[in-house]
Amino acid sequence: MGEKKAGATQNEMVLQSVVTLLLILVACVELCDAATVVDVYRLIQYDMSGVPFGSRLASLNHHATSLHFPPGADLSRTVLIIPLRDLNITFLKDYISERQSLGGLLFLLPQILSFENGEGRAQDNQIQGKEQMKNLLADLEQLLVHLKIPYPVYFAFENDEMDAVLAEVKKNDATGQPATATTGGYKLVVSVPEPRKVASPTITNIQGWLPGLKADGDSNQLPTIAVVASYDTFGAAPALSVGSDSNGSGVVALLELARLFSLLYSNPKTRGRYNLLFGLTSGGPYNYNGTHKWLRSFDQRLRENIDYAICLNSIGSWDNELWIHVSKPPENAYIKQIFEGFSNVAEELGFHMGLKHKKINVSNPRVAWEHEQFSRLRVTAATLSALSAPPELLERTGGLSDSSLICCRHFVNETAIIRSVKLVAESLARHIYGHKGKGIQIFSDDSSLAVNPSYIRSWLDLLSRTPRVAPFLPKNDPFITALKKELADHTAEVNVQHDVFEGMFTFYDSTKASLNIYQVASVTFDLLLLLVLGSYLIVLFSFLVITTRGLDDLISIFRRPPSRKVKTA
Ligand SMILES: *[C@@H]1O[C@H](CO)[C@@H](O)[C@H](O)[C@H]1NC(C)=O
Numbered sequence: 001m002g003e004k005k006a007g008a009t010q011n012e013m014v015l016q017s018v019v020t021l022l023l024i025l026v027a028c029v030e031l032c033d034a035a036t037v038v039d040v041y042r043l044i045q046y047d048m049s050g051v052p053f054g055s056r057l058a059s060l061n062h063h064a065t066s067l068h069f070p071p072g073a074d075l076s077r078t079v080l081i082i083p084l085r086d087l088n089i090t091f092l093k094d095y096i097s098e099r100q101s102l103g104g105l106l107f108l109l110p111q112i113l114s115f116e117n118g119e120g121r122a123q124d125n126q127i128q129g130k131e132q133m134k135n136l137l138a139d140l141e142q143l144l145v146h147l148k149i150p151y152p153v154y155f156a157f158e159n160d161e162m163d164a165v166l167a168e169v170k171k172n173d174a175t176g177q178p179a180t181a182t183t184g185g186y187k188l189v190v191s192v193p194e195p196r197k198v199a200s201p202t203i204t205n206i207q208g209w210l211p212g213l214k215a216d217g218d219s220n221q222l223p224t225i226a227v228v229a230s231y232d233t234f235g236a237a238p239a240l241s242v243g244s245d246s247n248g249s250g251v252v253a254l255l256e257l258a259r260l261f262s263l264l265y266s267n268p269k270t271r272g273r274y275n276l277l278f279g280l281t282s283g284g285p286y287n288y289n290g291t292h293k294w295l296r297s298f299d300q301r302l303r304e305n306i307d308y309a310i311c312l313n314s315i316g317s318w319d320n321e322l323w324i325h326v327s328k329p330p331e332n333a334y335i336k337q338i339f340e341g342f343s344n345v346a347e348e349l350g351f352h353m354g355l356k357h358k359k360i361n362v363s364n365p366r367v368a369w370e371h372e373q374f375s376r377l378r379v380t381a382a383t384l385s386a387l388s389a390p391p392e393l394l395e396r397t398g399g400l401s402d403s404s405l406i407c408c409r410h411f412v413n414e415t416a417i418i419r420s421v422k423l424v425a426e427s428l429a430r431h432i433y434g435h436k437g438k439g440i441q442i443f444s445d446d447s448s449l450a451v452n453p454s455y456i457r458s459w460l461d462l463l464s465r466t467p468r469v470a471p472f473l474p475k476n477d478p479f480i481t482a483l484k485k486e487l488a489d490h491t492a493e494v495n496v497q498h499d500v501f502e503g504m505f506t507f508y509d510s511t512k513a514s515l516n517i518y519q520v521a522s523v524t525f526d527l528l529l530l531l532v533l534g535s536y537l538i539v540l541f542s543f544l545v546i547t548t549r550g551l552d553d554l555i556s557i558f559r560r561p562p563s564r565k566v567k568t569a
């Protein structure tokens with residue numbers, strides 16, 4: 001009896017050591033599979049008049065491959081990782097449009113583009129080649145937003161971990177064997193629910209009102225000058241669309257103009273006999289839909305009292321030429337007066353001003369410039385822009401390629417915005433105060449009314465860190481609150497208008513996610529490991545049993561128990 005008991009405890013001991021060993025092994029395998037997690041930004045998904053565009057899926061669970069994937073490999077269960085610097089647009093276009101099957105696409109953007117991380121700022125020595133990169137990104141963006149892609153497409157920023165993963169993936173691709181469950185490699189996993197339509201998106205316009213000074217006994221309404229800029233963006237990755245030039249520049253200029261005129265208007269001696277209306281509009285990329293709604297909310301009297309509206313668009317990057325775009329013919333006396341006012345000031349400031357005329361077509365829903373929304377209501381208006389021709393629908397709308405970070409010195413430059421502000425401020429002031437004479441600069445650099453570069457810089461900074469694609473901006477978004485507060489600081493009365501964003505566009509959520517990267521051992525490797533472990537355990541087990549209970553016990557363990565059936569028969 002005693003001997004049997006001892007045998008039982010020894011058996012338990014053997015079992016225990018085996019279990020411990022297994023646990024250690026499992027832990028080791030887990031460690032080898034340690035995951036890297038990175039933020040990823042999904043390609044926009046939307047429908048235009050019911051036609052689907054963009055990336056139609058969000059969740060991902062596939063092996064990774066690089067552009068060096070073995071020719072002819074089946075990539076339908078594979079994610080292709082493409083660093084921007086290795087991108088060949090023609091190849092990509094052909095690949096996607098030939099409907100080659102793919103598990104997913106992951107674009108790696110240079111760290112320098114990252115706006116969430118201060119280190120992403122361009123250093124002087126990194127500026128080289130940035131222009132090329134910007135153009136490449138612009139092409140990529142235009143390609144992707146106009147395609148329907150039946151698999152998940154993500155953007156991520158390069159970092160040391162991503163670079164290491166990509167290097168490993170390339171190495172594996174070089175062996176000529178695609179990464180699969182049998183060969184191992186890296187697995188990219190994004191676990192998110194199916195994208196859903198953005199429920200009741202809103203469009204928000206913000207207006208600030210700076211009343212002029214009426215003469216004593218004058219019961220007539222004062223005329224109003226409107227300064228307008230569209231603040232929202234559209235781009236391939238909504239969570240990265242921080243447009244600095246396309247309209248970010250207009251917003252910054254508008255805020256600085258409001259600040260300057262609030263100084264003039266706070267003193268009754270310099271308060272003009274014009275009301276000033278500042279409008280920050282949304283829906284710019286969609287035919288200026290917000291502007292349309294904003295104008296329709298005006299009462300008849302206000303609309304009729306608008307002397308003219310000046311819309312600011314893409315004025316953040318230019319050298320020596322700006323354009324005034326109008327819908328009324330240039331011979332129109334009023335247009336002539338506005339244009340001459342601007343071009344006189346431009347000449348004094350040392351650059352050239354051009355005039356472009358483009359008739360509106362009321363039966364065409366397409367609106368190329370913001371001022372056309374005013375023209376449709378017979379309000380005199382013009383757009384000031386560095387662009388000489390209007391962009392296509394959904395083009396140059398402040399997406400990925402429009403980041404002041406890739407380009408701080410070359411593209412959106414403070415100097416260009418400062419000059420634009422001076423031009424508009426001076427032209428408006430001459431109109432308001434009736435100065436025709438040359439040489440008197442109200443907003444000269446040494447006066448108390450000088451344009452403030454640090455104010456401009458700080459707003460430009462905020463804008464270039466704030467994704468603002470209208471359907472993804474909730475009513476109470478901190479950015480909207482910040483704009484409202486800023487206008488409230490400089491104007492007498494601020495109104496915020498929320499409207500339903502309806503019409504031909506439908507947007508889908510899931511714009512940002514976490515990507516888990518696992519290194520997975522191949523099945524063959526797993527099997528081999530299992531075999532080695534198994535044999536080792538059997539040997540160990542046998543050894544322990546022999547040393548503790550003798551060979552006979554071991555043999556009896558493996559011996560088949562005597563068959564009872566035979567016995568009874
Ligand atoms: C105006 O737009 C409509 C609708 O797009 C088009 O059929 C018409 O030809 C246009 N008219 C002119 C003068 O361009």
Ligand SMILES: *[C@@H]1O[C@H](CO)[C@@H](O)[C@H](O)[C@H]1NC(C)=O
Nearest residue numbers: 286287289293502503504505
């Ligand atoms: C813009 O707004 C109008 C209503 O004001 C709406 O009917 C139209 O569909 C909208 N357009 C787009 C492109 O969303």
Ligand SMILES: CC(=O)N[C@H]1CO[C@H](CO)[C@@H](O)[C@@H]1O
Nearest residue numbers: 230232233246247284285314
């Ligand atoms: C958001 C927005 O208003 N985008 C506008 C920016 O400017 C371009 C022209 O440069 C317009 O086409 C966009 O609609």
